[in-house]
Amino acid sequence: MLKTTLQRTLAAALLAATLAPALAAAKHPSVKRAFNVPPSADLSYSIKARQRGMSLGGENLTVWRAGDGSYSLVSETRAALFGKILENKSEGAIDDYGLAPALYTEKRFRKEASTATFKRDSKTIVFGDSDESYPLKGGEQDRNSAPWQLAAVARGAPEQFTPGSEWTFFVAGRRDAEPWIFKVVKQESVRTGEGEVNAVHLVKAPPPDAKGQQVDLWLAPSLEWYPVRLRFADSDGDYVEQTLEKITKK
Numbered sequence: 434m435l436k437t438t439l440q441r442t443l444a445a446a447l448l449a450a451t452l453a454p455a456l457a458a459a460k461h462p463s464v465k466r467a468f469n470v471p472p473s474a475d476l477s478y479s480i481k482a483r484q485r486g487m488s489l490g491g492e493n494l495t496v497w498r499a500g501d502g503s504y505s506l507v508s509e510t511r512a513a514l515f516g517k518i519l520e521n522k523s524e525g526a527i528d529d530y531g532l533a534p535a536l537y538t539e540k541r542f543r544k545e546a547s548t549a550t551f552k553r554d555s556k557t558i559v560f561g562d563s564d565e566s567y568p569l570k571g572g573e574q575d576r577n578s579a580p581w582q583l584a585a586v587a588r589g590a591p592e593q594f595t596p597g598s599e600w601t602f603f604v605a606g607r608r609d610a611e612p613w614i615f616k617v618v619k620q621e622s623v624r625t626g627e628g629e630v631n632a633v634h635l636v637k638a639p640p641p642d643a644k645g646q647q648v649d650l651w652l653a654p655s656l657e658w659y660p661v662r663l664r665f666a667d668s669d670g671d672y673v674e675q676t677l678e679k680i681t682k683k
Contacts (some may be wrong), residue, residue, distance in 0.1 A: 460612055462601050463570035467589035468531040471581065471657050473498045473683040477626075478663075478675035480510055484518060484542065485671065491518070493675045497581065498683070502527050506577050510673060518542040519673065523577035525551065530572035532582045537575035539607055547607035549575055563608040574613075575605045580650050583615055583635070584658040591654060594633055613637045615650065623651050625661050626678030632661050656680065 478493040491512035498505045503526050510519040519542065525535035535553070540546040548561040556569040567573075574582050579602055587594050596619050604613040618634040632651035651662040659680060666672040 461567065461570060461603050462612060463530075463572050463603070464601070465530055465572070466586050468582075468585040469588035470499045470504070470527060470531070470585045471497065471588065471659060473500065474657075474659065475681040475683065476659060476677060477679040477681075479626075479678050480512065480673065480675050482510075482512065482518070482673040483671055484512075484673075489513070489515065489518070492678075499527065504532055504578075504581075506581060508577060510675070515542065521577040523575050525578075528571075531585050532574060532578045534573070534575045534578050534605075537577060537605060539576065549605040549607070549610075551575075551605070558605050558610055560605075560608055565609045567603075567605070567610050570603075573603045573605065573610070579604050579613055580648075580660050580663065583650065584652055584660065587633070587652055587654075587658045591658075600635075611645070613648070615648075621651065623653070623661050623676070625653075625676060627656065627661075627680060630655055630661055653677075 474497050476495040476497065478495065480491040480493050482489040482491065489512040491510060493508060493510045495508045505524040506522070508521045509517060512518045520540040522538040523534050526533045534551050536551070537549040538546055550559050551569060551573065552559060553569065558567040558569060558573060582602060583600060586600065594617055596617050598617045600615045602613050603610060615635045615637050618636055620631055621634045623630055623632045630653045632653045635650045635652070637648040647666045649664040650660055652658045653661045661677040662675065664672060664674040
């Protein structure tokens with residue numbers, strides 16, 4: 434009996450040791466994909482939002498720059514009466530994986546700015562608001578860069594963005610990082626300031642047992658695969674939805 438129990442224990446330990454690398458890889462994917470970074474542009478969006486129980490309207494300006502092996506992305510959301518309610522910044526290099534963030538900054542309404550730093554020398558991701566850290570394996574993104582990395586991948590292999598296909602990235606936020614799995618839902622018509630456009634609708638849903646942020650993203654193939662609509666929804670009911678009004682290429 435003791436021998437059987439010991440054998441089972443050893444077998445379980447061996448199985449766990451065998452599965453551990455696979456589970457770690459699934460939680461922190463590092464995949465090289467074909468990509469084609471979107472051209473530089475200023476994108477103006479109209480905003481509908483609900484923050485702390487209040488319904489808000491406003492505008493967003495997203496400034497996207499890419500070239501000479503680097504990129505920068507600044508997104509500012511303003512609401513009537515309140516001014517700037519959200520500012521996200523991401524900047525870094527463009528490497529073999531696509532966008533390679535160096536610094537992510539998120540400033541929410543009436544809160545101090547939060548940062549995630551991608552330390553390429555020590556190959557770690559660290560945070561200003563927590564003691565968490567994660568290894569850098571290649572291909573990691575932040576909350577601001579992830580939709581644009583997805584657009585770059587879509588531009589590199591548009592024929593693969595079919596309903597049901599999934600695209601996973603390891604994404605850093607304000608205090609930690611986690612896999613984001615974007616799933617293609619279908620093509621939909623989106624009314625924008627640039628006219629009615631067909632867009633590929635993707636959804637990043639939180640795990641069933643988590644209270645993470647859900648992201649809905651609409652990318653328009655006819656407009657360089659730029660995001661023409663984005664919706665960020667928190668578990669508490671707060672959300673920010675932005676719809677494209679104007680594109681100015683730079």
